[in-house]
Amino acid sequence: xxxxxxxxxxxxxxxxxxxxxxxxxxxxxxxxxxxxxxxxxxxxxxxxxxxxxxxxxxxxxxxxxxxxxxxxxxxxxxxxxxxxxxxxxxxxxxxxxxxxxxxxxxxxxxxxxxxxxxxxxxxxxxxxxxxxxxxxxxxxxxxxxxxxxxxxxxxxxxxxxxxxxxxxxxxxxxxxxxxxxxxxxxxxxxxxxxxxxxxxxxxxxxxxxxxxxxxxxxxxxxxxxxxxxxxxxxxxxxxxxxxxxxxxxxxxxxxxxxxxxxxxxxxxxxxxxxxxxxxxxxxxxxxxxxxxxxxxxxxxxxxxxxxxxxxxxxxxxxxxxxxxxxxxxxxxxxxxxxxxxxxxxxxx
Amino acid sequence: xxxxxxxxxxxxxxxxxxxxxxxxxxxxxxxxxxxxxxxxxxxxxxxxxxxxxxxxxxxxxxxxxxxxxxxxxxxxxxxxxxxxxxxxxxxxxxxxxxxxxxxxxxxxxxxxxxxxxxxxxxxxxxxxxxxxxxxxxxxxxxxxxxxxxxxxxxxxxxxxxxxxxxxxxxxxxxxxxxxxxxxxxxxxxxxxxxxxxxxxxxxxxxxxxxxxxxxxxxxxxxxxxxxxxxxxxxxxxxxxxxxxxxxxxxxxxxxxxxxxxxxxxxxxxxxxxxxxxxxxxxxxxxxxxxxxxxxxxxxxxxxxxxxxxxxxxxxxxxxxxxxxxxxxxxxxxxxxxxxxxxxxxxxxxxxxxxxxxxxxxxxxxxxxxxxxxxxxxxxxxxxxxxxxxxxxxxxxxxxxxxxxxxxxxxxxxxxxxxxxxxxxxxxxxxxxxxxxxxxxxxxxxxxxxxxxxxxxxxxxxxxxxxxxxx
Ligand code: HDD
Ligand code: HEM
Ligand code: HEM
Numbered sequence: 001x002x003x004x005x006x007x008x009x010x011x012x013x014x015x016x017x018x019x020x021x022x023x024x025x026x027x028x029x030x031x032x033x034x035x036x037x038x039x040x041x042x043x044x045x046x047x048x049x050x051x052x053x054x055x056x057x058x059x060x061x062x063x064x065x066x067x068x069x070x071x072x073x074x075x076x077x078x079x080x081x082x083x084x085x086x087x088x089x090x091x092x093x094x095x096x097x098x099x100x101x102x103x104x105x106x107x108x109x110x111x112x113x114x115x116x117x118x119x120x121x122x123x124x125x126x127x128x129x130x131x132x133x134x135x136x137x138x139x140x141x142x143x144x145x146x147x148x149x150x151x152x153x154x155x156x157x158x159x160x161x162x163x164x165x166x167x168x169x170x171x172x173x174x175x176x177x178x179x180x181x182x183x184x185x186x187x188x189x190x191x192x193x194x195x196x197x198x199x200x201x202x203x204x205x206x207x208x209x210x211x212x213x214x215x216x217x218x219x220x221x222x223x224x225x226x227x228x229x230x231x232x233x234x235x236x237x238x239x240x241x242x243x244x245x246x247x248x249x250x251x252x253x254x255x256x257x258x259x260x261x262x263x264x265x266x267x268x269x270x271x272x273x274x275x276x277x278x279x280x281x282x283x284x285x286x287x288x289x290x291x292x293x294x295x296x297x298x299x300x301x302x303x304x305x306x307x308x309x310x311x312x313x314x315x316x317x318x319x320x321x322x323x324x325x326x327x328x329x330x331x332x333x334x335x336x337x338x339x340x341x342x343x344x345x346x347x348x
Numbered sequence: 349x350x351x352x353x354x355x356x357x358x359x360x361x362x363x364x365x366x367x368x369x370x371x372x373x374x375x376x377x378x379x380x381x382x383x384x385x386x387x388x389x390x391x392x393x394x395x396x397x398x399x400x401x402x403x404x405x406x407x408x409x410x411x412x413x414x415x416x417x418x419x420x421x422x423x424x425x426x427x428x429x430x431x432x433x434x435x436x437x438x439x440x441x442x443x444x445x446x447x448x449x450x451x452x453x454x455x456x457x458x459x460x461x462x463x464x465x466x467x468x469x470x471x472x473x474x475x476x477x478x479x480x481x482x483x484x485x486x487x488x489x490x491x492x493x494x495x496x497x498x499x500x501x502x503x504x505x506x507x508x509x510x511x512x513x514x515x516x517x518x519x520x521x522x523x524x525x526x527x528x529x530x531x532x533x534x535x536x537x538x539x540x541x542x543x544x545x546x547x548x549x550x551x552x553x554x555x556x557x558x559x560x561x562x563x564x565x566x567x568x569x570x571x572x573x574x575x576x577x578x579x580x581x582x583x584x585x586x587x588x589x590x591x592x593x594x595x596x597x598x599x600x601x602x603x604x605x606x607x608x609x610x611x612x613x614x615x616x617x618x619x620x621x622x623x624x625x626x627x628x629x630x631x632x633x634x635x636x637x638x639x640x641x642x643x644x645x646x647x648x649x650x651x652x653x654x655x656x657x658x659x660x661x662x663x664x665x666x667x668x669x670x671x672x673x674x675x676x677x678x679x680x681x682x683x684x685x686x687x688x689x690x691x692x693x694x695x696x697x698x699x700x701x702x703x704x705x706x707x708x709x710x711x712x713x714x715x716x717x718x719x720x721x722x723x724x725x726x727x728x729x730x731x732x733x734x735x736x737x738x739x740x741x742x743x744x745x746x747x748x749x750x751x752x753x754x755x756x757x758x759x760x761x762x763x764x765x766x767x768x769x770x771x772x773x774x775x776x777x778x779x780x781x782x783x784x785x786x787x788x789x790x791x792x793x794x795x796x797x798x799x800x801x802x803x804x805x806x807x808x809x810x811x812x813x814x815x816x817x818x
Binding site for chain 2: 006022065066067069070071072075076077079080081083084085087088090091092093094095098099101103105108109110112113115116117120121160161162164165224265307308310311314317318319322323326330333336337
């Protein structure tokens with residue numbers, strides 16, 4: 001099963017065939033937006049331990065304070081969208097990643113309330129500094145673990161998860177966790193280069209220069225590890241003519257890395273962040289290519305997992321109308337709060 | 349699946365959702381209150397109204413953050429705890445929750461940023477509009493989630509195919525039989541709860557002799573709403589009960605502790621229902637009154653618990669007692685509203701310390717009534733997770749006892765810390781009061797273009813009385 005089925009599904013015009021694909025594309029968009037938006041948001045917490053000065057931390061939080069809730073809503077849309085469009089996949093994935101998922105949610109609780117609690121508790125805010133840092137680090141790590149677990153495949157019998165509570169505890173999944181932590185930290189460092197000035201910006205630039213090679217190395221490891229251990233992924237990438245069609249993806253990824261690195265060296269504001277976004281989005285695209293059309297690798301394809309057409313359609317119509325509106329006002333809010341954030345007391 | 353896992357998963361879900369609902373109950377009403385204050389300020393320009401709006405926005409921000417993080421947990425818990433549930437009713441419920449995300453969560457989450465950080469950065473009109481949009485978002489959220497919950501109580505508009513509920517008529521699904529009642533009752537409950545908090549804070553300042561101008565406004569706005577909404581809530585609740593009698597008779601039998609359906613029902617003021625002997629111990633009753641309330645006839649009959657097989661009955665004790673707590677608090681609120689309105693009409697409200705003193709402790713009553721009400725509704729639905737479609741015991745995920753126990757303990761610890769700190773901070777903000785540095789507006793947000801700066805200067809001029817600085 002591969003591209004041919006996908007293309008045939010699109011050509012057939014049969015709603016039961018193309019609608020699940022359209023949904024998978026929508027869901028992929030939501031997850032990609034989540035990863036980049038909450039990515040830099042969580043990344044700020046990951047950078048907290050290396051940015052110890054209180055006013056620097058104030059500024060870091062202020063760069064994202066108006067947006068963090070909106071950023072996290074994409075996570076709700078990702079989970080909600082899976083529930084809506086592919087309830088069978090939702091029912092397998094959630095129990096399969098039970099512990100990492102709940103730990104991630106609890107970590108998000110800590111770092112989410114820290115946005116408010118840190119200000120109200122000043123000057124005794126040390127606890128919420130810790131909560132913000134460790135909440136962000138744990139949440140990012142667990143997201144990587146969840147990703148790794150799904151890439152490796154979970155045990156499924158009769159449409160239900162049949163593995164154990166600790167199946168996710170593998171070297172590969174843990175490695176993915178570390179990779180995501182490094183990646184989010186890179187996003188955040190380049191975000192700070194764009195949104196701040198002075199000392200913070202200089203420090204952030206230094207960290208970004210250190211993180212960029214680390215992230216590329218981690219991506220290289222994952223790109224070798226998966227095809228070496230999972231034959232279907234090797235076949236997807238390394239057979240002709242796929243190799244030709246797909247080669248632009250890694251090439252564009254290297255291009256993004258180049259934009260990022262050059263921006264950092266040339267001390268420009270925006271290019272490093274744009275380059276980092278490119279790295280993330282192309283990496284995500286690579287994962288999609290490796291696994292399409294599976295939603296739960298090798299257990300369920302998008303068609304097998306799909307909700308009844310009537311459910312998918314009802315929600316699809318609304319999503320097509322509402323998603324552009326949501327994107328519109330999200331961009332508008334980012335625009336409203338554009339520009340550099342300076343030192344100074346918070347709004348609190 | 350193991351029955352113990354089901355019980356643990358229920359306990360965990362009940363714990364996290366009960367924690368969550370505390371915050372929406374408050375923020376739905378508070379968003380509307382702040383929007384009202386800001387609109388009023390735009391028209392009158394009164395500085396103390398602006399101070400009040402800023403003060404409550406600060407408290408709103410803290411509560412909203414707790415509502416958001418606990419809500420995100422819930423949206424995933426449906427899958428982690430009730431994966432069979434997601435498969436069987438997902439096709440119907442999923443889109444309702446999906447629309448909640450698209451029409452409500454994004455709206456409130458995005459404009460919240462402007463509401464909290466836009467005081468100086470955007471024009472006052474845009475800022476007020478953002479507050480109104482946040483209020484609309486919270487109400488839409490309640491609309492969709494209550495439609496989902498009501499469908500689980502009284503399913504309609506679906507067909508069962510291969511054991512899975514598939515949608516047939518979306519209109520019938522959303523506007524299912526209990527939805528209008530539940531929405532009206534819960535919405536009123538949220539406004540009541542917020543009004544009681546506002547009123548209690550006003551009373552607290554008056555007793556302490558602080559912030560008198562703001563305290564008068566709070567007391568009057570809060571009390572006015574309570575006097576209006578508490579009696580209304582009784583009427584809605586009564587209609588809600590009649591609807592429940594029609595669609596979920598076993599739940600009503602448990603609320604009234606009514607065992608024998610062949611006799612008229614007494615209104616049980618107090619009793620300890622005994623499910624072994626199937627009768628009420630230590631009962632104090634008013635004969636026939638339950639029949640009168642439910643059928644408008646003292647000799648009217650309605651189903652008793654014995655009319656249902658044992659395995660189809662909800663647990664009676666929690667339903668029975670929670671119902672009495674809710675109605676008792678509802679009656680208390682009516683009393684508070686009536687007495688307050690009387691004092692107000694006679695011009696004695698601000699001096700009546702005997703009334704204001706206890707009034708400052710009323711703030712938790714709304715929350716307790718809401719939790720009690722949900723306890724009635726959700727426990728009364730047992731043993732079904734979706735009435736007549738799926739039993740709770742069949743809805744559980746294939747997760748292990750140890751995993752659920754571990755996470756339950758983690759939830760209790762984490763929520764315990766976060767919740768008590770949150771309460772502490774809210775109390776600290778209230779202690780600080782509206783004229784302190786409740787909201788200190790400064791260059792926190794990105795440096796802004798000149799045009800907006802002039803606008804903000806105008807804004808600051810308008811609210812010139814607002815003290816600034818820590
Ligand atoms: C859309 C779904 C939904 C909504 C809006 C609510 N619930 Fe619920 N509730 C459930 C979906 C649900 C559930 C998934 O269906 C549970 C889990 C086990 C069960 O039987 O129902 C449940 C159980 C459950 C229990 C345990 C009952 C028992 O197992 O004996 C309590 C105490 C509550 N809920 C409380 C609440 C509160 C305080 C809510 C306030 C908003 C609430 N529920 C809204
Ligand atoms: C199973 C039940 C529920 C689930 C799965 C759920 C899910 C969620 C989620 C994911 C959020 C965070 C959204 C964000 O990022 O902004 C949230 C917040 C919210 N929920 Fe719930 N919710 C449930 C019950 C309820 C009920 C019954 C109500 C209202 C009557 C409600 C009203 C709200 C409101 C107003 C918010 C905004 C945050 C706040 O005001 O504190 N929810 N909910
Ligand atoms: C004063 C008389 C009241 C009556 C007669 C009444 C009646 C009812 C009934 C019959 C139910 C259960 C409906 C069902 O499960 O099908 C219910 C639920 C509920 N009640 Fe009340 N109630 C009253 C007061 C209050 C007050 C003061 C509050 C809160 C401030 C409140 C909040 C709730 C909530 C949150 C629920 C659960 C949601 C729902 O099913 O609507 N009630 N009430």
